[in-house]
Amino acid sequence: MEHPHGGFDAGGDVSIWVVVVRLALLLVSALVAGSGLVVVVPHRVRAANFALAALAVGLVSVSVLVFDAHVLGGLAHGVLVVLVPVLLGRPVVRWVAAALTLLLVIETSVGDSGLLLVANTVYVAGAVAWVALSSSERFRQHALSLGVVLALAGLVRLVSSGIAFDRRVFTTLLGAGLVVVVLLPLAALGIRRAGTLAVAAGLLAWSGLAALPPPQELPVPGVPVLASAGKVPVLISPHRPGRNLVHFPASAGALTVGVGSSEVPAVPVAGADGTWAEVDLPAGRGSLTVRSGSGSSTVRFDTGTAPGPAPDVECASAALGGLLGGKREALTSCPADALSTEDADSLAKLVAFLKNKGVASVRLVSDSSPRGVQAAALVRSGLPVSDSGDALVVLSGWSSAFSALSRAGAEQAERPVYPHGLYVAPWLLTTPIATSVTTLAVPLRFDPREQLPIGYAVEVGNRFGGANPTPAGFRSWLGDRPAGSQVQIYAVAQVTAMPMGPGEAHGPGMPMQEELAGQWVPKATVVPVSPVLS
Structure with missing residues (x-):
């Protein structure tokens, strides 16, 4: 019968007791349905059927009352499983048993379609038919065909899983379960007396597959690894021999990463979200261990032998965006390796904007x-640069930008400096940088309040433990889709509610509550403060 949320969510938080009750109910109901298809039923089978039906009703009650299973589905299941032993020996019992079998097929097919739905129907119905035929003297005539059909249905499930032709079929629980559902029906052919038990075990394994977490993708050298360490998402970048960054969301708490005999704590990095551990990975295949106060988990890697880019937090964020966008490509370059055409155009328009505002000179923060x-x-080609400039323009990487802006904020608190404001490059719109000062401005080619930026922000938050968006990740996530061509200056301010006049509507980008899904800078406002720059 259908359990909460329409069945098992592979990889979700499914209680072990839900699994046990469901598998027990499936097995008991399959035995009852199989006996209902038998023409002549011995007296001992009748007695056993009443006991099995009573057990099934108890399991249905537990499912409905304790695990919030569907009430109507539970009622239908209970009625059918009781009717079979009551009607045994009468022709109509076969129709009731067939209806119970159909219900079992429906209950075990939640979420399936196409070939998988056919395979599930064949396996469940075939297992019930095996139970019915096993008591018949003519069973041997049908056993070979039935066993082969069950094995073929299992083979369909194995091949469609995507792991049939790689090592995960031997190294994961899902792989083991898929092999079991193929081999047990074939093994049952050689053990007539215990064959029904083998088929019943195969049916349990078949239904239990939905409760097993999907195996992680096989690591590919040079392709950053996005995996899970228990329930914690983890990113390994650049995934090449030597120094690598292992990244976790801030929500993961205190973690350490072990490689061989060395263990490194994951710590915050200035200007970046979450925590990071710098580790040295050997060439080839291996695994690292992620430890927390409650336990440990392993994550596989395969760094290959070729060198890769130097580890960098912005580069890792770009890699994460690409992986979330469905791209599994080797990391060969990083955003800081060159000034993109789009960023050059945005900065050129920022320079023209500052000149039009009457800025005489700027203080510049850059890197090498x-x-x-x-x-x-x-x-420098458009504005004079001096240590006492009218505005601060930050063009460095994340960590240097965070430090420079933190110093600027402290200076502003002591005396009037930078009367024309603080400006950062387009790649610096990260939450730690944007909130390091009360307000700053950034030239952007996209509006963080529009559909695509919000969609990316929601996805990175959902799939990486509440992580915040970054321009580098957004560009990788977009792929070939354009983010926009028009440049505007956006102000980022640490305010989340703006006073409104009576009857005045909200201004866009001015949320009246602190936490909204898809915000680029939580607890802050990002709004345009200039027209489109030409």
Whole structure:
């Protein structure tokens, strides 16, 4: 019968008792249905059927009362399973047994369609037929065909799982279960007396497959790994031999990462979300251990032998966005390796905007990366640069930007500095950077309040433990889709409610509550403060 949420959610938080009750009910009901298809029923089978029906009714009651199973489904299941022993020996019992078998097929097919639905129907109905035929003298005439049909249905399930032709079929619980549902019907052919037990075990394994978590993707050298350590999402980047970053969401709490005999704590990094552990991975296949106060889990890796980019938090965020967008590509470059055409255009328009505001000079913060050097040269070509500039323009990487803005915020608290404000490059719209000061401005080609940016923000939050969005991740997640071509200056301010006049509607980007799904900077407002820049 249908349990909460329409059946088992593979990989979800399914209680072991829900699994036990469901599998027990399936087995008992299959035995009852099978006996109902028998022409002549011995007296001992009748007595056993009443006992099995009583047990099934008890399991149905537990499912409905304790596990919130569907009431109407439970009622139908209970009525059918009781009617079979009551009507045994009468022609009509076969119709009741067939209806019970159909109900078992429906209950075990939740979420299936197409070929998988056919395979499930064949396996469940075939197992019930085996129970019915096993008491017949003519059983041997049908056993071979029935066993082969069951094995073929299991083979369909195995091949459609996507792990039939790689090592996960031997190294994961799901793989073991899939092999069992194929082999047990064949094994039953050689053990006539215990054959029914083998088929019953195969049916239990078949139904239990839905409760097993899906195996993680096989790691590919150079493709960053997005996996789970227990219930904690984890990212390994760049996934090459040598120094790597292991990233966790802030919601994961205190964790350590072990590789071989070394163990490294995951700690916050300035300007970045979540926690990070720098570890050295050997060449080839292996696994690292993620430990918390409550236990440990392992995550497999396969770094290959070729070198890769240096570990970098922005690069890792870009890799995460690509993985969430469905791209499993080797990481060969990072955002800081070059100033993109889009960012160069945005910075050029920022320079023109500042000149039009009457900014005489700016204080510049950059770094030695190729992107930082090119961006600094672009700004210097349009505006004078001095330590006492009217505005602060930050073009560095995440950590340097966080430090520079934190210092600027402290300076502003002591004396009037930067009268024309604080500006950051488009790649610096991360939550830690944006909230390091009371307000700052950034030239963007996309509106964080529109559908695509919100969709990415929601997805990264849902799939990586509440993580916040980043421009690098958004660009990778977008792939070939354009983010926008028009540049505007957006102000980021740590305010979440704006005073409104009587009857005045909300201004876009001015939420009246702190936590909204898809916000780019939680507990802050991101709104345009300039027209489209030409």
